[in-house]
Amino acid sequence: MNLLETQQLVLKRDNRTLCQQLDLSIKPNQIWGILGANGSGKTTLLHSFMGLNAPTQGDVLLQGQSLSKLSTIAIARTSGLLFQETYLPFEQTVWDYCRAGRYPHQVSHLTNPQQDELLIQEAFTQVTLNHLAHRNVHTLSGGEKRRLMIAKLLVQQPKLYLLDEPTNHLDVHHQILILNHFRQLARKHCAIVMVMHDINLIERYCDHVLLLFADGSHQAGALRAVVTTDHLEKMYQQPMTYLSHHNMVYWFPKIF
Amino acid sequence: MSKLNPTVNQQFIILSVLLFAITTIVLSLFKGSTSIPIKQLLFNSHEFQHILLDLRLPRTMNAFICGGLLAMSGMLMQLLLENPLADPYALGVSGGAALVILLLMLIGLSPSWWLLGAWSGSLLTMALISLLARRHRWQPTSLLLIGIALACCFSAAITIILLLSSASDFRSMIFFLSGDLTETNYPWASGILLLLGLYICHRFSPGMDILTHGQLEAQALGLASRQLRRILFLLSSLFTAAAVIQAGCIGFIGMLVPHIARKLLGNHHRITIPFAMLLGGSLVTLADTLARSLFSPNELPIGVILALIGAPIFIALLQK
Secondary structure, eight states: OOSEEEEEEEEEETTEEEEEEEEEEEOTTOEEEEEEOTTSSHHHHHHHHTTSSOOSEEEEEETTEEGGGSOHHHHHHHEEEEOSSOOOOSOOBHHHHHHGGGHHHHTTTOOOHHHHHHHHHHHHHHTTOGGGTTSBGGGSOHHHHHHHHHHHHHHHOOSEEEEESTTTTOOHHHHHHHHHHHHHHHHTTOEEEEEOSOHHHHHHHOSEEEEEOTTSOEEEEEHHHHOOHHHHHHHHTSOEEEEEETTEEEEEEOOO | OOOSSOOHHHHHHHHHHHHHHHHHHHHHHHOSSSOOOHHHHHTTOHHHHHIIIIIIHHHHHHHHHHHHHHHHHHHHHHHHHTOTTOOTTTTTHHHHHHHHHHHHHHTTOOGGGHHHHHHHHHHHHHHHHHHHTGGGTTOHHHHHHHHHHHHHHHHHHHHHHHHHSOHHHHHHHHHHHTTOOOOOSOOHHHHHHHHHHHHHHHHTHHHHHHHTTOHHHHHHTTOOHHHHHHHHHHHHHHHHHHHHHHHSOOOSHHHHHHHHHHHHHTTOHHHHHHHHHHHHHHHHHHHHHHHHHTTTTSOOOHHHHHHHHHHHHHHHHHHO
């Protein structure tokens, strides 16, 4: 069964078509990458997968049910969203901030405090934040805040992980640590959808890719079929080239 | 390392504010232009009993309830605007309520209309702030700036009303605006509102904790944030309106107290809201006692005392 499915999805913002007639099927164990130029609608699309944006036309189905018919709590128990920006309007401790990820389960009495505590500690270990549990969130660095947001998403334990630029602010070590962990989750019957700008990380981690073009058209499918020089050049309006080494493809912009 | 129940440190803080509340209430009852000796009271002095039961007790209750309402209103407003600096006074919500009351005073309507008028004024102000900030997608900074601009407009309108009013109205209006607690009726209605408000806030406290992550993130975590925000919108404007009727426009409490509450107890609204209510109530009660006693028998407006004490404390807090 598809975890997430879009049916003839159309998204328009400010009289601009971001996405036209998109039919997508995301299954467990898959890792999808979404690529597109700035302002092409990647974040808007990801938010519509979470029910935060209503589609202009078409429908988004989560485990076969239309998002419009599901409660916010039912959506949050199945899918979780990592926002692009770190937004921390109020001071609180790292621990308290992370605990909010358990809300969809707490409110439905599907968990207990001991279980929540174990999950939070586990998530802190995954993102190497254990030593900062009692710190005020406003005192964290950009990368630490990003890891904290990822920890909050991990304790939410969704089946579908929607990640908006997960490697933002992270150093190379933490980028690989976090992406490896999401790959592990995909192997445990979850699905990952991540918006990224780094084509080479998409090459390493994703098996499926969705490309969003400036005119609202798209290309979706298996990585090798979709990520081609022609498509990337059309998408970025930038000449591209690649190197092939040990069966791996490395993409570069042509710089004149 | 359980974080779900108040820790020892938090229990100490809650106990301290309870003691502070009791102390300020006792002080307020026995201190003022006439000090009440407990011995005399025990020996059935009618004069002192009259002062205590007919003058001091209703006034103390007025002050405490008003402070509690303002502190809770500030907490809710900060959540709504996702901004820890939001406050019913600074955003013009108190000003909106006061403006309507002054208009009602000017046309000579009886005080029984005031609650409805003040609530309409505060609701309209909050609706206006939201409506004007819509173009900026309700960004907290835009909401705050629009609120401050509206507060300036209301302040100008209030000045015009004051200039147009008769000499007899002028003094009562000035006293009302800078905080007047001389009303000697027992504030049963606002007391019930305070308790009901506390219960509703307690009921929605898990959702309010999640709302500290911002509306969109809260929705992504499964909170029906629009519905909760509507409830908070109605409650915070009602609390402000009731406080304005009770004591006019009192600044600082709505900003200062939630700030202290969050600093000491974090964003656990199950405990921070009752804490803010107790601290807000205690501070206004203390300020009222000082207002009555410092230059006795002359009385200072409570707003003046609170601004004098509140401003340095708030600046000191911001420096930390």
